[in-house]
Amino acid sequence: MTYNDKQVHILETAEELFSGKGYDGTSVRDIAEAAGINIAMISYYFGSKEKLMQAIFESRTGQLTEKIESLLSNESLSPLEKLNVVVDDYVERIVSKERFYKLMICEQMMEKNVVINDLLFSLKKKNADLVARLLLDGQKKKVFKKNIDVVMLMNTMIGTVLQTFINKDYYKNFYNLIDLSEEEFKKLLFKKLTSHIKELFKSLLSYEA
Amino acid sequence: MTYNDKQVHILETAEELFSGKGYDGTSVRDIAEAAGINIAMISYYFGSKEKLMQAIFESRTGQLTEKIESLLSNESLSPLEKLNVVVDDYVERIVSKERFYKLMICEQMMEKNVVINDLLFSLKKKNADLVARLLLDGQKKKVFKKNIDVVMLMNTMIGTVLQTFINKDYYKNFYNLIDLSEEEFKKLLFKKLTSHIKELFKSLLSYEA
DNA sequence: AATTAAATCAAACATTTGTTTAAATTTGCT
DNA sequence: AGCAAATTTAAACAAATGTTTGATTTAATT
Secondary structure (H helix, E strand, O other), rough: OOOOOOOOOHHHHHHHHHHHHHOOOOHOOOOOHHHHHOOOHHHOOOOOOHHHHHHHHHHHHHHHHHHHHHHOOOOOOOOOHHHHHHHHHHHHHHOOOOOHHHHHHHHHOOOOOOOHHHHHHHHHHHHHHHHHHHHHHHHHOOOOOOOHHHHHHHHHHHHHHHHHHHHHHHHHHHHOOOOOHHHHHHHHHHHHHHHHHHHHHHHHHOOOO | OOHHHHHHHHHHHHHHHHHOOOOOOOOOHHHOOOOOOHHHHHHHHHHOHHHHHHHHHHHHHHHHHHHHHHHHOOOOHEEEEEEEHHHHHEEEEHOOOOHHHHHHHHHHHHHHOEEEEEEHHHHHHHHHHHHHHHHHHHHHHOOOOOOOHHHHHHHHHHHHHHHHHHHHHEEEEEOOOOOOOOOHHHHHHHHHHHHHHHHHHHHHHHOOO
């Protein structure tokens, strides 16, 4: 599905409002006003409020799946290097698409919209399978140890990043980083997060104990 | 604040509905019907829907803070043992109060209700300070290495647990655990989570590299 | 038993909700 | 310019929303 400029504008406005006030907390009038359009245009272009929400998820998840595929086929990287790229990629994604990920968490918890949940399920499956293959490759090459819980590993990565972003104002406050600009702070978080997670993974995957 | 049986029943019913359909997705009529009471009783007992939500958070966070204090003062445990108790406690909490934690995540993301967010902020501060003191003690006794990012460590713990619970159906599916009863599955998750996080913390805190 | 306070109820309230309508305007095409 | 399709509009729709009302029942106290 491709959308014209006006449709994209509505999608982006809706995403911002949904992520800030929730799906049910946002009325179509809110969206219309914020986007500077007539209320009827939402039904006209998307059919309904619910389908507008679905459209947000379809377009965003579509963008996400594209990048994943190419990584695994790259044969010039070692398993550990690949895993580090995955980490960078995940953190980068969530940093840059923060609002969408907020929406995603809420939607996963509510399990109200079947279409969206099916979409997210297949997205998760795709990603978990990719990482599982990556780890398996590393195990074959004897750089990763055996008996790794792939899903738990992913949960730690994604959970850490999401929790950090949910709590980012608290982080700012705790470490007295209030003078930093939003841009600088995001850069700092990115660095902190990627190195933190890479360290976690290294100790989790390498032979030692 | 103390509540009578009927009030507690309303609070629990509301918590369940709010966590399943969201605050805005749940009407006072939904709550009244599910609780088997008249709609007017909600305003009568709690003042409004919003104050009902606040009451849920006040009673739950009140219950949480009680347990925390006692741990630190226990001098018979080593820093690492204490940290492991903290992990067990956190996972146990989220396992047993799953619905409330769902609610909490959503509310933290929306930042709509100032009273609730202030409540959660001070709760987070209390917990982070506790863990920070615990780590500091361990550093003094030379069992934990220096330069630990306390908040990041907490985020990994809480994030991993929450992400696991948000994704628990996926986990079940991925490892083919569909025959397990809800009780058995929860037990399994508890074991997996606590050992996983303890392992993470061990490698994160001990000297080596 | 009488009185007072607390609890419960159905009904009504004013808004707000998502969606549709039918007319008006703009756009693209010949 | 003239026509048809696409877009945009204000208004209306019924349904649902949170809250209040005032009467009625229950419980507690004297």
